[in-house]
Amino acid sequence: MNKALEQVMDALDVETFFVCDSEEAGRKYMLGLLKEFGFKDVDVVFAQYEGPGVRVRGRAYVYRPADRYRWLLGGTAEGAGV
Amino acid sequence: MSKVLLAPLDPVHDIGLKMIARGLGQAGHETVLLPPDLTPEEIVRQTLEQGAETLLVSRTLGYGVAELLARFIDLADAAGLRAKTRIGIGGMAVRRELAAELGFDAGFGPGTTVEEVRCFVERRDYVPDPTRSNKEKADMTAGYDYRYRHAGIAGKLAKISAMIEDWARVRTSPGVERARLRDELWDAERWRAREGDGTLYEHYPALCGEVPQRYYATGELHPKTRRFTKEEVAGLESYLAETKARMSVLKLQHSRRRPLVFNQYGTGCPFLDIGHILASEAWGADGVVHFDPSWGARTEGFLDGFLTHQEDGTVITPANLNRIGAGRERSTLWQVRAHRGLNTPETVVLAAKLGADLTKINICYGALGAGTDPERLTVDGYQAILYAKKYGLPFDVVTNEELAGVPAYKAFAGMLIVADLAVRLGARPILQPLFAYSPEVMIHGLMEDNYVDFNAAKVLALRGIVNAPIWPGAPIGFLTHTEDRVQSAMATALHACLGAALEVDAISIASTDEAYSGGPISVPAKVDTLRAVQEGFRFLGQAGIAPTPAADAAAAKLVAEIEGVLDAVIKEGDFVAALHAGALGSREEGAYPGRAGKDTVRTVG
Structure with missing residues (x-):
């Protein structure tokens, strides 16, 4: 796991504005982007579509409760989300 | 006491500098607040002429501003200003790391206190205000006597x-x-x-x-x-x-x-x-x-x-x-x-x-x-x-x-x-x-x-x-x-x-x-x-x-309705029965008497 990601307490949110023609398209872009970044545990928290595009916030859980957090353990733990 | 020059590099915004100047003045330092329309060359010259130990410049960061600030530092270096004078930068979006990268001796972002700047001027380490963590645990029931007004x-x-x-x-x-x-x-x-x-x-x-x-x-x-x-x-x-x-x-x-x-x-x-x-x-x-x-x-x-x-x-x-x-x-x-x-x-x-x-x-x-x-x-x-x-x-x-x-x-x-x-x-x-x-x-x-x-x-x-x-x-x-x-x-x-x-x-x-x-x-x-x-x-x-x-x-309506509910509970004559009967919330209203722990109560004594 990337060193910076190890220090994420729980989740990484990505917010942006996609130029697209529907909310569904914006959601797909976001999920695709997060997966391209290498995240497995991903979701769209919020999406709002208006004519010019979609305002969207995606989330990648780096850790879920009961995972072994690297920010606590140093480099020996297994993260869940990446 | 030392001499501090404060110079707005920003053409408009110098309110932060004015506040800092006031605070440093109250702390006994001699402060000179320059007007907002001077060129970098004029600021450097005035600092040299006045023999200030500290120069504080303010500038809102934005597109192309980092280059301007880097040029300012180059100019100060070339003029020999840095030998005697320490230079700090403050303003919106200024971060300590960025200030250091640009060659400033200190960077002051939003939320900077006068005390932080004073420590820089006086060449002391800044220790955050201990009152920030001086919260006391509060008892929110203190002062209430539970007397009825109704x-x-x-x-x-x-x-x-x-x-x-x-x-x-x-x-x-x-x-x-x-x-x-x-x-x-x-x-x-x-x-x-x-x-x-x-x-x-x-x-x-x-x-x-x-x-x-x-x-x-x-x-x-x-x-x-x-x-x-x-x-x-x-x-x-x-x-x-x-x-x-x-x-x-x-x-x-x-x-x-x-x-x-x-x-x-x-x-x-x-x-x-x-x-x-x-x-x-x-x-x-x-x-x-x-x-x-x-x-x-x-x-x-x-x-x-x-x-x-x-x-x-x-x-x-x-x-x-x-x-x-x-x-x-x-x-x-x-x-x-x-x-x-x-x-x-x-x-x-x-x-x-x-x-x-x-x-x-x-x-x-x-x-x-x-x-x-x-x-x-x-x-x-x-x-x-x-x-x-x-x-x-x-x-x-x-x-x-x-x-x-x-x-x-x-x-x-x-x-x-x-x-x-x-x-x-x-x-x-x-x-x-x-x-x-x-x-x-x-x-x-x-x-x-x-x-x-x-x-x-x-x-x-x-x-x-x-x-x-x-x-x-x-x-x-x-x-x-x-x-x-x-x-x-x-x-x-x-x-x-x-x-x-x-x-x-x-x-x-x-x-x-x-x-x-x-x-x-x-x-x-x-x-x-x-x-x-x-x-x-x-x-x-x-x-x-x-x-x-x-x-x-x-x-007023709520108070009257509450009184009516209490009447219904009294009329039922049994609190548990009143709960089952819906006096405090009925099935139609979305209240369902629970079943966890049913038949586990027994009488004693």
């Missing part, structure tokens, strides 16, 4: 409390028995000193349900829990020690003393909870509320050990509560909820022995909105109140049955019944009306114009009945939040301002993940709302929010 309601509540007392004092349950064992046989200090649990577990498992019994017999855990490893525990201790060494806590209320601000934790994992609590404290939460898993409320008895849980809600065990409670800041109020399930009285005892400051008890909500048998929760709630009194633990009386559809006046009647009983038993209850866009509100259009009047009416109605602390929850703005974090933080902040304007004692706030159900609440979502509330309080100061005349009318 004689009619007072008389009716007295009759109902007597009815409950006569009925409950001769009954017991497995929950009451476990609480008695925890109270009499378990010494928290000896347990902390690793001297064991006394004789508690010789008797305790027999009073538990299947899951805890299996645990005590074979060590088998609930399927979604696991024990922490030694390595994880050691990691937590170093994380806590390192974080505590650099912790300070914010005060959110600006110029007000109240409301205290609470948020919840309960990710399932006590370690993650500790991380969330530290962040909440740092960003200004005055208190935190422990959320346990819903199956915990339906399980007779607690598990033991240091356990993490994969789903929402952090399991109540002595070790979990102890570590979470001990990790908090000295000023942080800690509430452990006991209100709704089969472990209500034991939760109060355990939480109190482990240092909790507050708990939560409501017989009516637990019996009508949370699945516990009314008879069982009346007995357990009664004993829980007695323990709350014994251990000096104030508790809120929540009215979340409103969220199921029970009208506010019925939920309030239930809350006042429990609060009255508590006061008679010597405890210190706190009224917890919801600030919510509840089903009743939606159906009857009570908030068609604004979210102010009906919420204000609730507080006005309660204040017209009794002099008691009020802590709206939980969280404020319930069902007004969406998944949009800007909207969600804004909704919370506005409801917080309403609470402040109404001078309530505390509020419970959500995170901006309140309406998101796809995963656990994240720590930035908690910071979002704390920041929003801080900004709201800064905006409001001592100013007010004026409800329309509709608020007074709604308050």
